[in-house]
Amino acid sequence: MRRRPVQARAPGPLPRARIPGHFPLAHPFRTHASRAGLLGSTALFALILAAGQGARAQGGALSGPLGSAGTESQAVTAPVPGVPAGAAPAPVTTAPGSLGSFGTNPGDRDSPVTFTADTVDYDDNNKVVTATGNVEAYQNERILRADKFTYNRDTGVATAEGHVQLLQPDGQVLFADRAELTGNMRDGVLQGVSALLAQNGKLVANGLRRTDRPGGAITDMTRPVYSACNLCADDPTKPPLWQIQARSATRDEEAQRIRFRDAQVRLDGFPVFYSPYLSMPDPSAPRSSGFLSPSFGQTSYLGGFVELPYYWAIDGSSEATITPTISTKVLPSLAAQYRRRFNFGEIQAEGSVGELDGKRVDSDGVGAHIFSKGTFNIDENWRTGFNFNRATSETYLRAFRFPTQRVLASNVFLEGFWDTQSYVRVDARAYQGLRDTDDVGKIPYVLPNVYADHVFRPDALGGTATIDTSDFAIYRSEGADTRRLATRLRYDLPGRDGIGGLWTFRAQGDAIGYSASDFDQSPFYGSVSSKEQAVGNVRAAVDWRMPFVRQAGAYGNQIIEPHLQVVSGPSTGRQTLIPNEDSLDFEFTDANLFALNRFTGRDRQEGGTRADAALRSAWFFPNGGQLEGLIGQSYRASTEDVFEANSGLRQRVSDLVGRVRLSPTPWLDLTARARVNKTSFDRQMIDSSARLDFNGLVGIPVTTTAGYFYSVPIAALTSDASASSATNDLSTRYRREVYGSVNAKVSEHWSTGAFGRYDIEIKRPVSVGLNLTYEDECLILDGRFYKSYAEQSTNSTLYPSSTTVLLRVGLKTLGDFGFRAL
Secondary structure, eight states: OEEEEOOSOOSSOOOOEEETTTEEEOOOOOOHHHHHHHHHHHHHHHHHHHHTTOOEEETTEEEOOOSOTTOOOEEEEEOOTTSOTTSOOEEEEEOBOOOTTOOOSHHHHTSBOEEEOSEEEEETTTTEEEEEEEEEEEETTEEEEEEEEEEETTTOOEEEEEEEEEEOTTSOEEEEEEEEEETTTTEEEEEEEEEEOGGGOEEEEEEEEEEOOTTOOEEEEESOEEEOSOOOSSOTTSOOSEEEEOSEEEEETTTTEEEEEEEEEEETTEEEEEEEEEEEEOTTOSOOOEEOOOEEEEETTTEEEEEOOEEEEEETTEEEEEEEEEESSSOOEEEEEEEEEETTEEEEEEEEEEEEOTTTSSOOEEEEEEEEEEEEEOSSSEEEEEEEEEESOHHHHHHTTOOOOSEEEEEEEEEEEETTTEEEEEEEEEEEEOSTTSOGGGSOEEEEEEEEEEEOOOOTTSOEEEEEEEEEEEEOSSSOEEEEEEEEEEEEEEEEOTTSOEEEEEEEEEEEEEEEESTTSTTTOOSSSEEEEEEEEEEEEEEEEOOEEEEOGGGOEEEEEEEEEEEEOOOOOOOTTSOOSSOOOOOOOGGGTTOSSOSSSSSSOOOSOEEEEEEEEEEEOTTSOEEEEEEEEEEESSOOOOSOTTSSOSSSBOOEEEEEEEEEETTEEEEEEEEEOTTTOOEEEEEEEEEEEHHHHHSOOEEEEEEEEEEOOOTTSOOOTTOOSGGGOTTTSOEEEEEEEEEEEOSSSEEEEEEEEEETTTTEEEEEEEEEEEEOSSEEEEEEEEEEOOBOTTTOOBOTTOEEEEEEEEETTTEEEEEEEO
């Protein structure tokens, strides 16, 4: 036997560190002084292995193949101790293969393996190579470490002993007391195994056997224990918060799953769940098919129920979740979600089917719903898509706890984009009212709806012109049908005078053609049965602002800015013989005070001459905070009844509008908008909100929000035909609501929150909610309470399933368990 000590090595053993969780992991620190020793030991170890296959001397250098017969070898060059200086460099060949669970990639398996060690012994008689002292083997970014490594060239068996570690490129680490590797080091048996997996997963087993396969290795484990929890720093012998113990387990790299047999789920060491078979995704798998954690609960409509969701990873670009619900009071129901991505777009859809019992709700028979959308790119300028949403009724959605809307909209569209200057959209729309009292015949279909615009480049004077068109055709099976062609040309020319005033000259022209049939029916009830008409409107304005800025030194900047505008154009009258499809929703605020046409659409045109005035003041602080306020009013020259009552613009002199914002620091934000009567200063509309973050104020992690809304009756908010009392008629009653919320982080792992909304006018809550959450590195405990006070349209009683209690226990990397109850 010959012993060849490796030279030029930094003195002392390599340091070994431990990572949290008390799983040993070596992190050797190598200095420049030790690099020569590492290269030397690598070369010597490879040369000794090569000598067993007939190495020969050539001109002072050793060379020879290390791989098996017929395998192409790869060589690295390193200085060899004992070779005279100036001799030719030694080409050193290392064996292609894989290390333990290394080499799941075909390219990795063909990569060379490089070894380092403190000393290497070679037994000529038994063909055994023994490396001791900080043994490391490298293959690409994979590393095998051990205190001792033995390789038998006759049998091809490699044995690693003492602090065995297998480090993967993705950060996963496998530890063992002893490892025996065969099959070109692709198969092996390990004893005293522990592992650090993805997502903080930890695995311990008495033993492990790994079998390599082309699609991915199979790893069998005995007496495994798995957890994603960190061990107690004060007492590592205490059991983790949760863990899975099993008689045996198999990790399938191809299927990316870990399967346990005779498995127990333990919380703080106590068994709480047993299963003869338990399967979970491998922590390294981005997604995997299988049953998700069930949910249990009870509602007044379903009774006791259980949900059993199954997740289906169809392929790399699509997935589905299928959830049957079994309950005690109704037949089983089924819900499903589907998602698919293409190179040119995506589709998302969800739907359900279930039974509605007319004895307990205001609908009967089979209920169902579908919510879906898709977007597809045609080329760099065009895309198309759809939104398809349908449901049996609002009652069905609420009874089975799906997202609820008063009206569902569906459309199919085609859009085009050209830089930032041009845009076009063509779509068709359909709407569905979800209440039994809705008159389906009066709900419109829009086919088609066309909008296009183009912004011209600035001209020689600096002005910008815009042209657009907005066209549609609306059909009703019972009621009026309308068609419209409309185009608008707008021009804006900014300027500045010699004393700092900012001027803007604006001009806008509208040309609109209408055709209406059955105009004397819903929703217009006009004085004629049909109408064809072409109208036009021209508006011109001169806008002036004079910002007076004052430097406040260390306190920031202050500004006072008077703002005036004069707008003129022909009178338009009340326009009662023009169908109004897009200008019903109107609210006069500071946001549209200076708009040329303050209606939201084009079916109503503002005419005549008016003057708008506002005064704005602001204080901008050096820290980015601000105090800003504005008050304004409008003055019309004519008395035309263009606007509805309570709109704020009915009279020649409008109501006063304004806003205030106070945000001096990041932890405080107060915003309010208001409209008040011009003579009595009675409130007509108030919309305010506040946010206060105590963490920034006093270091307490508590955030609060609050708000208040008030509005006089608005005629456009027509009453519901099913309104059982005046309290449900939004066109005649005042609206007053307050809301608030608070969220607090009680400790490192505990947080809580609450919210509520209350209708002061009808003296009834709108909704309330409360939550309490615990979350650490491996566990989520989430408790939630929510109650909605929405009433059914026919009998003014609360909807079924209006109260929800949710208790969710989430074992990270394993699954969630939920509970909902009434």
